[in-house]
Amino acid sequence: MLVTSRSYAEYEAMFDLKELPESVLDCSGGGSSFTAEAAARGVDAIAVDPAYELAPAELVDTVRRSLPAGNGIVDEHQGSFVWHWYGEPARRDEMRIDAADRFLQDVTTSPERYVPGSLPDLPFPDRRFELVLCSHLLFTWADTFDRVWHLAALRELVRVADSEVRIFPLVIQGAGESVPFLPDVLAELDGVTCEIRKVPYEFQVGADEMLVITRT
Numbered sequence: 001m002l003v004t005s006r007s008y009a010e011y012e013a014m015f016d017l018k019e020l021p022e023s024v025l026d027c028s029g030g031g032s033s034f035t036a037e038a039a040a041r042g043v044d045a046i047a048v049d050p051a052y053e054l055a056p057a058e059l060v061d062t063v064r065r066s067l068p069a070g071n072g073i074v075d076e077h078q079g080s081f082v083w084h085w086y087g088e089p090a091r092r093d094e095m096r097i098d099a100a101d102r103f104l105q106d107v108t109t110s111p112e113r114y115v116p117g118s119l120p121d122l123p124f125p126d127r128r129f130e131l132v133l134c135s136h137l138l139f140t141w142a143d144t145f146d147r148v149w150h151l152a153a154l155r156e157l158v159r160v161a162d163s164e165v166r167i168f169p170l171v172i173q174g175a176g177e178s179v180p181f182l183p184d185v186l187a188e189l190d191g192v193t194c195e196i197r198k199v200p201y202e203f204q205v206g207a208d209e210m211l212v213i214t215r216t
């Protein structure tokens with residue numbers, strides 16, 4: 001799996017963020033600059049990812065290698081992507097490179113913000129974060145992780161969230177098929193409400209919705 005580098009601006013659009021609460025978890029953070037940029041805005045922002053176990057040089061190499069590799073998925077499925085949000089491919093490349101640079105700088109200067117860990121067992125106490133964001137892991141990789149894993153991962157994200165979990169996108173990577181078990185796993189969650197909400201971002205055709213899970 002690629003360790004990709006989306007920017008704060010992409011997160012803002014994918015999750016339709018207006019204001020950030022006091023504490024936010026990015027699961028999984030990968031090489032994203034979201035945590036660095038949220039922290040610069042005064043937010044208690046933490047990212048978790050199994051890639052943060054890597055030695056620093058290996059992490060740099062993995063993040064850098066994921067930049068062109070991410071474009072390979074787009075090239076293989078050209079008809080499945082639209083460019084109205086980015087404007088043109090060069091703008092997306094520029095955002096990714098800037099985000100990777102910002103991430104790599106922040107992980108060096110503020111390593112405490114980057115916690116090694118994997119779903120479905122996160123190393124945080126119950127309700128640690130007001131908001132938990134999950135970009136391009138659940139549902140995107142439904143061809144790799146099965147229904148049982150997704151249910152356990154969703155329960156874990158809810159466990160560490162005090163208020164809300166937001167997940168984007170809700171389709172499988174590449175061609176963007178829908179996830180057959182999505183309604184079933186949501187029906188199995190207790191003590192929450194689930195809402196599928198339109199967002200002002202689209203890259204994979206039709207992937208313009210996020211899942212919002214709120215504690216009741």
Ligand SMILES: C[S@@+](CC[C@H](N)C(=O)[O-])C[C@H]1O[C@@H](n2cnc3c(N)ncnc32)[C@H](O)[C@@H]1O
Binds near residue numbers: 003027032119
């Ligand atoms: C496609 S990247 C997304 C990174 C970032 N959120 C973004 O949008 O650019 C997926 C990330 O999930 C991480 N990952 C893989 N397996 C995981 C697991 N079981 N639990 C948590 N994260 C995992 C990978 O290391 C990778 O960084």
